[in-house]
Amino acid sequence: MKIDEGNFKGVWILGEQRETIISPVSYELLTWGRELADKRGTILASVILGYNIKEKVESLIHYGADIVYVVDHPDLQHFAPDVHSNILEKLVQEFMPEIFIASATTYGRTVMPLLASKIETGLTADCTGLDIEKDTGLLIQTRPAIGGNIMASIITPKHRPQMATVRPKSRRPLPKDESRKGKIVLKEYPDELYISKVKFIEFIKDETAALPIQDADVIVSGGKGLKDAKNFKMLYELAELLNGAVGASRQAVDMGWIPYSHQVGLSGKTVSPRLYIAVGISGAVQHLAGMSSSQTIVAINIDPEAPIFKVCDFGIVGDALEILPLFIEKVKKINT
Numbered sequence: 001m002k003i004d005e006g007n008f009k010g011v012w013i014l015g016e017q018r019e020t021i022i023s024p025v026s027y028e029l030l031t032w033g034r035e036l037a038d039k040r041g042t043i044l045a046s047v048i049l050g051y052n053i054k055e056k057v058e059s060l061i062h063y064g065a066d067i068v069y070v071v072d073h074p075d076l077q078h079f080a081p082d083v084h085s086n087i088l089e090k091l092v093q094e095f096m097p098e099i100f101i102a103s104a105t106t107y108g109r110t111v112m113p114l115l116a117s118k119i120e121t122g123l124t125a126d127c128t129g130l131d132i133e134k135d136t137g138l139l140i141q142t143r144p145a146i147g148g149n150i151m152a153s154i155i156t157p158k159h160r161p162q163m164a165t166v167r168p169k170s171r172r173p174l175p176k177d178e179s180r181k182g183k184i185v186l187k188e189y190p191d192e193l194y195i196s197k198v199k200f201i202e203f204i205k206d207e208t209a210a211l212p213i214q215d216a217d218v219i220v221s222g223g224k225g226l227k228d229a230k231n232f233k234m235l236y237e238l239a240e241l242l243n244g245a246v247g248a249s250r251q252a253v254d255m256g257w258i259p260y261s262h263q264v265g266l267s268g269k270t271v272s273p274r275l276y277i278a279v280g281i282s283g284a285v286q287h288l289a290g291m292s293s294s295q296t297i298v299a300i301n302i303d304p305e306a307p308i309f310k311v312c313d314f315g316i317v318g319d320a321l322e323i324l325p326l327f328i329e330k331v332k333k334i335n336t
């Protein structure tokens with residue numbers, strides 16, 4: 001949609017739910033959305049599509065939305081990209097938000113490009129930062145480009161809404177405020193919008209995966225300073241004692257000490273646990289990009305000048321191979 005085709009206003013986030021439970025990424029998006037809406041001096045709305053969800057969307061208001069647009073229909077029980085993008089297209093055409101953001105989850109990555117092409121606007125995928133440009137009020141969409149070697153700031157000056165997806169876990173939800181008031185708007189659409197080319201057969205849950213690092217409350221992460229793959233055993237032991245998961249720097253992954261699925265950082269996962277313990281990790285910007293929003297950061301490094309000490313809450317200068325066994329013993333004692 002061209003900028004002069006209407007009076008675009010408001011910031012929208014795309015809420016997500018699974019089996020009628022609102023997904024935490026929706027609340028993280030509200031943190032981004034609230035900040036952008038406040039900077040623009042406008043309202044923040046959440047859109048959410050599903051079946052049997054209309055009684056459950058109040059929490060989106062408690063986490064920052066002023067309005068929730070809900071579409072509740074049996075044909076929205078399972079995700080069909082064509083149906084979801086049809087409905088979102090109608091909503092956007094009716095309410096004309098100036099900004100519309102989603103999470104870079106499978107859902108957001110699938111439905112947002114479809115929507116952007118239908119309504120003829122731009123979309124920046126997988127952003128690590130979003131902000132409002134002071135002079136123009138435009139959405140600045142920041143993401144790594146050219147293999148992660150530069151950070152590109154992208155704008156959408158001529159089309160609306162300005163659309164972006166942001167990495168899950170790149171922000172924490174705002175504190176829940178059950179006294180917040182907002183409006184819930186239930187929308188209905190004609191049957192033809194629900195006709196899909198996709199036939200749902202079965203949903204098979206992955207029961208085998210261990211705790212993925214993005215979902216862990218505690219992450220014990222290792223880098224090149226661990227010297228050898230066998231020393232990661234200590235990280236696994238510590239992580240298990242703390243009910244957490246093991247992360248790694250790219251150097252550790254490149255060395256073949258641990259699989260890529262554990263890599264934290266620009267070209268790995270973004271995490272935001274309550275506790276992040278960085279062991280033998282220098283704190284390169286590309287690593288920090290994936291973990292700096294962790295609540296508490298502990299660093300163990302032999303070099304007192306290591307950049308990780310500039311971002312950590314607690315720093316231990318020393319040899320990780322000597323400190324880790326003592327750390328493990330201490331935690332064992334506390335646990336008994």
Ligand SMILES: Cc1cc2nc3c(=O)[nH]c(=O)nc-3n(C[C@H](O)[C@H](O)[C@H](O)COP(=O)(O)OP(=O)(O)OC[C@H]3O[C@@H](n4cnc5c(N)ncnc54)[C@H](O)[C@@H]3O)c2cc1C
Binds near residue numbers: 251252269285301321
């Ligand atoms: C495009 C691009 C994308 C990238 N993406 C990522 C990414 O996603 N994630 C990522 O991590 N990196 C990424 N990198 C790589 C990044 O630049 C760093 O090279 C990497 O993070 C360094 O890993 P490290 O801290 O394990 O190793 P180093 O930088 O070599 O640091 C090792 C640290 O261990 C300490 N040490 C040594 N011995 C001990 C000891 N006995 N006890 C305690 N400490 C010790 C040293 O003092 C040092 O600080 C990327 C780079 C590029 C160019």
